[in-house]
Amino acid sequence: MAGVMQIPVSGALKEWSAGFVDYLAAAGYAPTSIGLRVALFAHLGRWCDAEALLPAELDAGAIDQFLAARKKSHIDLASRGSLAPVVVFLRSVGAIPQLTRQQDIPVGAVDALLDRWGAFLLSERALVVSTVKYYRVLAAPFVVSRLRGQALDWEAVDAEAVARFVAATIPQLPVGTAKLTITALRSLLRFLFSIGVVSNRLDAVVPGRAGYRDAGLPRGLTAEQVALMLAATGRDSLVRRRDRAVLVLLSRLGLRAVDVAGLELDDLDWRTGTIRVRGKGGQIDLMPLPADVGQALAEHLSDGRPSTAVGRSVFLRCRAPFTGLRVAGIQGIVGQAGRRVGLGAVGAHRLRHTIATATINAGASLEEVGQLLRHRGLASTMIYAKVDLVRLGSIVRPWPGSGPADAAAGVS
Known part of the structure; x- marks a missing residue:
């Protein structure tokens, strides 16, 4: 790694440069790849110095700004994926902030309701985490449609409002996604009724989506x-x-x-x-x-x-x-x-x-x-x-007039 260590890393990130080389080597990166990523590491350090940023200030927004600046002067290693080893390492040693929900930004009304519903599905309905996450994605547009300013308005939600939302959104979705969206929406409406947010059971008014199980043919290869x-x-x-x-x-x-x-x-x-x-x-x-x-x-x-x-x-x-x-x-x-x-x-x-x-x-x-x-x-x-x-061939009926068997059967 002697050649790698000759790449100068100065300024804000200098003290972690040797550790970064060891981290890449332990992960199995080839010497050439290590050299390229150390150069990227050094560029990030120089950019921090130019912007007068401390490592502790390298949050997600600052990282996006660095990538935007790098794309103006470099055509390689200028994506989030390329920078990922640098970011993961610096977070692992506590040099830059962890990727967590920012505590100084209040959780919005939409997220707050979806979080509460998700917790209910996990604890009371025993759904797995992946299903709950997918349900949240599918039902979120309906919740967002009730957003008025910074608050959710459920006073005007009735059967007509639900049907209008479904009619505007479901027809544009693939059949499978549409069916799951309806399932998620019905679940959300039942939850809203159970906690008193809406006064009527509205899940029953969500219309179904036409579509039949296994309507197509399995598409195998020869x-x-x-x-x-x-x-x-x-x-x-x-x-x-x-x-x-x-x-x-x-x-x-x-x-x-x-x-x-x-x-x-x-x-x-x-x-x-x-x-x-x-x-x-x-x-x-x-x-x-x-x-x-x-x-x-x-x-x-x-x-x-x-x-x-x-x-x-x-x-x-x-x-x-x-x-x-x-x-x-x-x-x-x-x-x-x-x-x-x-x-x-x-x-x-x-x-x-x-x-x-x-x-x-x-x-x-x-x-x-x-x-x-x-x-x-x-x-x-x-x-x-x-x-x-x-087996299908054994039960298929001949086409009328196609052979002697038809005449014997009286088909004319």
């Missing part, structure tokens, strides 16, 4: 298309072996992207040939590990792991910091493989549809497909009845 994606990914580099293992898991076991992202080294039992999958809602399943899947995983893991790897995820980022891939990373691997062979941005869930469709057309029952996909109920599997070509 076996040839999957083979092309695997072949195009190859095995000639560490990253490609990782990506191939991801594709094999998705296409052979029908896993979801979140299942693959959540895999850890301890989930692989090579002695018994099984893999433990953590699914939605905390569901844990033990699945067999086919030979080709095991081989793809072994090829990936035989490359070794960076000494600075964080956690025990099976699939890691290919650049520092070496943390586990998230769902977006898994989806990105599949999308890139699809584009590589001219299929466009293929979604990870299409590989799940692919194995389900192939399995049912090979003669498996819906119950067996549901077990493969780890569905909790048969209702989730019923959509694949639409692509069961063998």
Whole structure:
């Protein structure tokens, strides 16, 4: 790191420069990358001196101002993501303020009500945090529509006002989002009635959104298309072996992207040939590990792991910091493989549809497909009845006048 240490860091941030180099090295950054980020660190220090800012004054607003100034003179490392290692380090050592809600800014009426509703959903309805956050996003526009100045006006809220809001907003939303928005709005209105904010039960007047479960067809790929994606990914580099293992898991076991992202080294039992999958809602399943899947995983893991790897995820980022891939990373691997062979941005869930469709057309029952996909109920599997070509073919009626059988049946 001798070359890195020659980059001058002066002024407000000088005392933390050596620690920042150690932080980057421990996170697995290459020397060249460390040098670039130390230069960025130094630029931030010079900017603080020019603006007469102390490190303790580097809040979110000041950081935005620095990035705006940097973009005028630099074309590289001028985004929030590029500055993230600097900010995370400086916050970890207490040099700059933590990223928290500013205490000197009062919580608005909208946030106050949504916070109270969210706490109710968590404690009284036992919803998970992610669901509550999504409900807040969906219901917030309705609450904002009642804002008058700095206060919320619920006096004039009646069935007509609710219906008018729904009619103005719901038709523009996708069917799935519209249905969830209606669900969130009804929940909010029930809560408002329970705490006496509105005098009438208005949840019943929220009209429904037309749309039928499983109205479409599962959009799988052909076996040839999957083979092309695997072949195009190859095995000639560490990253490609990782990506191939991801594709094999998705296409052979029908896993979801979140299942693959959540895999850890301890989930692989090579002695018994099984893999433990953590699914939605905390569901844990033990699945067999086919030979080709095991081989793809072994090829990936035989490359070794960076000494600075964080956690025990099976699939890691290919650049520092070496943390586990998230769902977006898994989806990105599949999308890139699809584009590589001219299929466009293929979604990870299409590989799940692919194995389900192939399995049912090979003669498996819906119950067996549901077990493969780890569905909790048969209702989730019923959509694949639409692509069961063998069984559908046995019940289809011939087109009138299409053959001798019609004449025998008296069709003319």
